[in-house]
Amino acid sequence: xxxxxxxxxxxxxxxxxxxxxxxxxxxxxxxxxxxxxxxxxxxxxxxxxxxxxxxxxxxxxxxxxxxxxxxxxxxxxxxxxxxxxxxxxxxxxxxxxxxxxxxxxxxxxxxxxxxxxxxxxxxxxxxxxxxxxxxxxxxxxxxxxxxxxxxxxxxxxxxxxxxxxxxxxxxxxxxxxxxxxxxxxxxxxxxxxxxxxxxxxxxxxxxxxxxxxxxxxxxxxxxxxxxxxxxxxxxxxxxxxxxxxxxxxxxxxxxxxxxxxxxxxxxxxxxxxxxxxxxxxxxxxxxxxxxxxxxxxxxxxxxxxxxxxxxxxxxxxxxxxxxxxxxxxxxxxxxxxxxxxxxxxxxxxxxxxxxxxxxxxxxxxxxxxxxxxxxxxxxxxxxxxxxxxxxxxxxxxxxxxxxxxxxxxxxxxxxxxxxxxxxxxxxxxxxxxxxxxxxxxxxxxxxxxxxxxxxxxxxxxxxxxxxxxxxxxxxxxxxxxxxxxxxxxxxxxxxxxxxxxxxxxxxxxxxxxxxxxxxxxxxxxxxxxxxxxxxxxxxxxxxxxxxxxxxxxxxxxxxxxxxxxxxxxxxxxxxxxxxxxxxxxxxxxxxxxxxxxxxxxxxxxxxxxxxxxxxxxxxxxxxxxxxxxxxxxxxxxxxxx
Numbered sequence: 001x002x003x004x005x006x007x008x009x010x011x012x013x014x015x016x017x018x019x020x021x022x023x024x025x026x027x028x029x030x031x032x033x034x035x036x037x038x039x040x041x042x043x044x045x046x047x048x049x050x051x052x053x054x055x056x057x058x059x060x061x062x063x064x065x066x067x068x069x070x071x072x073x074x075x076x077x078x079x080x081x082x083x084x085x086x087x088x089x090x091x092x093x094x095x096x097x098x099x100x101x102x103x104x105x106x107x108x109x110x111x112x113x114x115x116x117x118x119x120x121x122x123x124x125x126x127x128x129x130x131x132x133x134x135x136x137x138x139x140x141x142x143x144x145x146x147x148x149x150x151x152x153x154x155x156x157x158x159x160x161x162x163x164x165x166x167x168x169x170x171x172x173x174x175x176x177x178x179x180x181x182x183x184x185x186x187x188x189x190x191x192x193x194x195x196x197x198x199x200x201x202x203x204x205x206x207x208x209x210x211x212x213x214x215x216x217x218x219x220x221x222x223x224x225x226x227x228x229x230x231x232x233x234x235x236x237x238x239x240x241x242x243x244x245x246x247x248x249x250x251x252x253x254x255x256x257x258x259x260x261x262x263x264x265x266x267x268x269x270x271x272x273x274x275x276x277x278x279x280x281x282x283x284x285x286x287x288x289x290x291x292x293x294x295x296x297x298x299x300x301x302x303x304x305x306x307x308x309x310x311x312x313x314x315x316x317x318x319x320x321x322x323x324x325x326x327x328x329x330x331x332x333x334x335x336x337x338x339x340x341x342x343x344x345x346x347x348x349x350x351x352x353x354x355x356x357x358x359x360x361x362x363x364x365x366x367x368x369x370x371x372x373x374x375x376x377x378x379x380x381x382x383x384x385x386x387x388x389x390x391x392x393x394x395x396x397x398x399x400x401x402x403x404x405x406x407x408x409x410x411x412x413x414x415x416x417x418x419x420x421x422x423x424x425x426x427x428x429x430x431x432x433x434x435x436x437x438x439x440x441x442x443x444x445x446x447x448x449x450x451x452x453x454x455x456x457x458x459x460x461x462x463x464x465x466x467x468x469x470x471x472x473x474x475x476x477x478x479x480x481x482x483x484x485x486x487x488x489x490x491x492x493x494x495x496x497x498x499x500x501x502x503x504x505x506x507x508x509x510x511x512x513x514x515x516x517x518x519x520x521x522x523x524x525x526x527x528x529x530x531x532x533x534x535x536x537x538x539x540x541x542x543x544x545x546x547x548x549x550x551x552x553x554x555x556x557x558x559x560x561x562x563x564x565x566x567x568x569x570x571x572x573x574x575x576x577x578x579x580x581x582x583x584x585x586x587x588x589x590x591x592x593x594x595x596x597x598x599x600x601x602x603x604x605x606x607x608x609x610x611x612x613x614x615x616x617x618x619x620x621x622x623x624x625x626x627x628x629x630x631x632x633x634x635x636x637x638x639x640x641x
Contacts, residue, residue: 008439013159018397024414057114062086064117086113101277155401179491187567194516203253218269232257234530236303245570249560277356295367302373309550350393365432422465470522477521488535553577557593583627607633
């Protein structure tokens, strides 16, 4: 097990690919050698020109068009253009495969171009083409081998440099991760409350309405389900830090966002992805290889229970996915986690795949955090039994030569997408890893941190991708917010403040009807920023491992947005409640309830119309509170000193 105060070093760089990835890549190479063998048989044995050209197309993507390529003739130039087009379409097919999991499209394009070229009937293959093709294949193979050897030497040297750097940084860790948890009861400013309203306004609308959400696509990072996820995470973390003694609209918001995940429009994408990625017709998004729904929703439930104390979705069948054809898939917090565990056992990479057949380390840390939270909430040891294998596969299969976790790896081919996207995709795993393996989180953060400042110690805003992950707009807002989120969790106050300043500069705050928002940032980025503003040193880790107690006084039955709660903290042992309120629509007298009191016990009250009340036999009272700016409300048993 890792130490919370340690920093892991990188494992020695002894192989370019992990054992599982290497086996997958060898299988891929064998498949390509089979294509070359079959293509050679057509090319060298067949007597018909069309079959020979088809064989050439099997050996090289679009290769059949090269049979009559000639820069000195119009028809030859046309064949070159056709080859370039086929290569471009194949590249697009590979991009769609990555983005949607459509595993059928790349081979369809490859074989389709081979058939197209063979159907053109432009005569026999000119002399010299065949040896040139084999010469080109040999050159490509040699270049690939040399590149791998060069990369191996470079990465091995870089790994040693990185480990030396990590050892030096560990010695000064207290000055880098210098933020300390506050001993005072946290309270939101009025501006912070107005930022929370951005999320609450979207959460509290009717379940089948998605006003204020962005509709881009349902396959990639702008998908509706991710907006719902991260707004919910932001509300949960806000409640846990600032208003743990508030039920009412904060609890309702989290519940409604989970119910929004059951709306068919949020999971309709899976029927297609499962069909063209897994070749299966099953529209249940939790059925197989879907960490980005199963794991993300499970984490949403985990944070709901940890922050609000609600067991709503732990009941069997509480999370119902109803298809328009009438079919119903019933799930619960427990059943979603069972699916995660089943996938761990089935996956050759141990980590669970998505999109389908692409394994994302970041997404798996989120699902694993849900599993660990469940253990903490129910006194189980499911995560403890899996943490060793999870860590081993994470480092063995998903670290690149630069010591970074790759964005994703294909379960079919073993190939990984290179690290793109600037700081954000490197920062976010640190946040979730801190709840699972803090030594790995610190290692990844220290390696990333050196990229964020230049040699003069100035913050490098160019290190952040200029594309907003949440809506594909031209903005660094999501990147700044996500990196600030990780910085807050790890206690890096310097990076946090630089990111928040850069966020305000790039996406200035505007106000509309007393709601703060950033017009240049996506809904997803707003959710991530809310998480960052509710963060602090190990705050996410603490909430996952130590869910908040549900006992004690709690504010209930508030009218939103007429009453906004900036702070609500209770002491269950003493039976006291301290809250700070604002009038969301202006000053005036507002009614609210308090539950969790001792039945039939008198309470002293400050900040309400009455100075003393008696709890009813259910331990509840109603209060009339005159709101005037920042209004403090306290309750304590009348006999307390």
